[in-house]
Amino acid sequence: MSTQDVAGRSEGGDLRLAGLTKRFGSFTAVDNLELTIPQGSFFALLGASGCGKTTTLRMVSGLEAPSAGKIFLGDEDVTGRRPYRRPVNTVFQNYALFPHLDIFENVAFGLRRRGVKDVKKQVESMLDLVELGHLARRKPTQLSGGQQQRIALARALINEPQVLLLDEPLGALDLKLRRQMQIELKRIQLEVGLTFVHVTHDQEEAMTMADTIAVMNQGRIEQMGSPEELYENPGTTFVANFLGQSNLIPGTIAGTSGDTVEVTAHGQKLTVLASRCRPTSGPVILGVRPEKVQIVVAEADVPEGANRLTGGVVIDASFIGVSTQYLVKLPSGEEISVFEQNTGREIQRPGTEVVVHWDPSQGFGLDGTQDIEAGADVDEESAA
Numbered sequence: 001m002s003t004q005d006v007a008g009r010s011e012g013g014d015l016r017l018a019g020l021t022k023r024f025g026s027f028t029a030v031d032n033l034e035l036t037i038p039q040g041s042f043f044a045l046l047g048a049s050g051c052g053k054t055t056t057l058r059m060v061s062g063l064e065a066p067s068a069g070k071i072f073l074g075d076e077d078v079t080g081r082r083p084y085r086r087p088v089n090t091v092f093q094n095y096a097l098f099p100h101l102d103i104f105e106n107v108a109f110g111l112r113r114r115g116v117k118d119v120k121k122q123v124e125s126m127l128d129l130v131e132l133g134h135l136a137r138r139k140p141t142q143l144s145g146g147q148q149q150r151i152a153l154a155r156a157l158i159n160e161p162q163v164l165l166l167d168e169p170l171g172a173l174d175l176k177l178r179r180q181m182q183i184e185l186k187r188i189q190l191e192v193g194l195t196f197v198h199v200t201h202d203q204e205e206a207m208t209m210a211d212t213i214a215v216m217n218q219g220r221i222e223q224m225g226s227p228e229e230l231y232e233n234p235g236t237t238f239v240a241n242f243l244g245q246s247n248l249i250p251g252t253i254a255g256t257s258g259d260t261v262e263v264t265a266h267g268q269k270l271t272v273l274a275s276r277c278r279p280t281s282g283p284v285i286l287g288v289r290p291e292k293v294q295i296v297v298a299e300a301d302v303p304e305g306a307n308r309l310t311g312g313v314v315i316d317a318s319f320i321g322v323s324t325q326y327l328v329k330l331p332s333g334e335e336i337s338v339f340e341q342n343t344g345r346e347i348q349r350p351g352t353e354v355v356v357h358w359d360p361s362q363g364f365g366l367d368g369t370q371d372i373e374a375g376a377d378v379d380e381e382s383a384a
Contacts, residue, residue, distance in 0.1 A: 013074025014039050015060070015163050015195060020069035022055050029055045031219035033069070037197060037212075039162075042189045044198045044206035047216035048242070053199045056216075057165050060197065061090050073162055089156035090165040093172050095148045097140040103127070103151055104136040110159040126154040129188060146177045150184065157192060166198040170205060182208045203243050207231065215239050217375070231289075233276055233364055240287050240366065241375035247293065247336050248372050249286045253279060253365075261365060266332045270307045271360040283368025290337040292362040295326060295354040308357040312336065314348050328356055 020033040030052040037043045045053040058064035060071055062083035070079045078086050097106050107126055108119045116122075127133040130150040140148055149169060156164055169185070170178045186209045189196045200206050206213050207227040214224040215238075223235045234240040237248060251265030261277045263270045263286050270286055277284065288307075295312070302308050309330055316327040324347050326338040336356050348354060 014072075015197070016072040017056070017060070018070045018072065020056065020059060020071065021067045022052070022059060022064065023067040028219055030059070030066075033219075033221065035214065035221065035224075037163075037195060039074075039195055040193050041211045042186065042196045042198065042209055044200060044210035044213045045216055046200055046203065046206040046213050046243075048201055051216040052219040053216050054167060057090070057167055057197065057199050060163070061088055061165055062086050087160075087162040088165060089159050089161040089163075090167055091149075091152050091156050091169050093168045093170075095140070095152045097148060097152060097155075099140055102137050102139055103132065103143070106140065106151055107154045107158055109155060122158060126158045129157070129191065130154045130184075144177075145173050146181050146184075149173065149181060153185070153188065157188075157194070161194065163195045163197060166196060168200055169198070170200075170202075178202075178205070179208075185209055207243075213243075215243060217242075234287070234366070235278065236374070237285060237287075237366055237370045237372055238375035240364075241373070245290055245337060246287045247290060248366075249288075249334065250368060250372060251284050251286050252368075253277075253281050253284050256280075260360060263365070266309060266330060266334070268309060270309075270363075272363045272365045273361055276361075276363065277365030279365060279367050285366040285368050285370065285372055286363055287366060288358050288363040290325070290339040291323070291341075293336065293338045293356055293358045294340065295328060295338050295348060295356050297348070297352065297354055299355045302355055302357045303359075305360070306357040307360055307363065308355055309336065310355050312354050312356050314350050314352045314354055317347055317350060319347065328354060 015037040017033050017035040020030055022030040033056060045056060047053045055064060059066050062081060066079065070077055073087065104123055108123045111119045111122060124133060127136055130153060132147060132150055135143065170181050173181060182205055198210060210227060212224065213227055213230055215222045217238050223230060223239045230239060230243055234243065240246040240248060249265050251263040254262040254264045256274060259274050260271045261274050263272060263284055265286060272286060296302060299310060311331040312328040314326055315329045318325045323339045323341050328336045328338060330336060338356060
């Protein structure tokens with residue numbers, strides 16, 4: 001089956017969730033979700049345990065009935081359809097391969113079930129797509145975890161779904177294999193041109209593969225956008241803390257000057273671009289990612305116009321190969337994380353007094369009335 005064959009026969013349009021809600025008794029797992037996933041995109045639902053992402057996926061697949069709202073594929077309402085009547089397939093974390101069938105027959109299963117007589121060409125084409133044609137006559141137990149996951153993917157794709165749902169598909173793999181599979185999944189998605197909806201709690205996984213990420217929190221979408229947009233300009237403290245790591249500094253807006261906003265924090269003046277600062281007055285939380293921050297021993301070495309916080313003391317320095325990760329304690333007691341790329345500079349030892357600084361264009365300003373710890377302590381290791 002060629003790429004054109006798969007994409008050409010899947011003209012179902014966008015996946016649209018309209019007011020989608022799921023309640024379990026008094027608990028609302030998914031709360032009035034409004035979402036459009038463009039046809040042919042790689043979309044990630046990212047969130048911690050209990051945020052509603054898997055429940056959303058189960059409603060799209062038909063395994064869970066919504067309490068309210070509708071599910072559309074293009075103009076077609078599929079909300080009431082049984083799972084096997086929907087042009088949707090799911091790839092699970094546990095692969096769900098048939099151990100008594102060889103790889104060829106595992107992939108052919110859906111076709112044979114539909115009464116297709118001549119499956120050889122389609123199965124071979126799909127095995128070639130996942131680059132496992134040479135293993136066609138092996139049993140699943142003779143394959144590695146990554147190979148089994150690719151066979152599960154081939155078995156789902158051969159049914160030519162309009163939407164492929166991926167439910168934590170790489171969760172059972174070790175780190176190195178997981179990273180290899182992230183690249184493989186993206187390659188396959190680009191080649192077949194189908195809509196992939198990927199549920200994960202792994203931020204790096206979502207950012208590596210997805211065109212668009214929706215960060216979910218308590219049944220709602222906290223923020224949605226490209227990986228770069230969410231990382232560089234988070235809209236809430238939850239997104240700033242959950243998607244990567246952020247230094248969040250409480251302050252007060254002192255005024256504006258041209259295209260910058262002036263902030264008072266810890267008795268020092270800091271600035272942020274107005275285009276990257278959500279509040280215009282009152283309390284603000286000034287954020288900056290650790291890799292955007294630098295440290296120097298002498299304040300004279302701080303570049304002109306940079307934000308700076310003086311009087312810091314290094315309390316931890318961890319060499320991790322590609323970078324050195326510092327923890328700097330400010331006179332206020334607040335701790336600032338600094339990830340400095342290893343370019344041969346001398347490592348500052350704990351106890352060294354330093355100045356931390358960053359370019360104002362690299363920071364962001366958030367509503368100061370939010371919980372500054374939101375998203376920092378969520379359970380990222382369990383998926384739901």
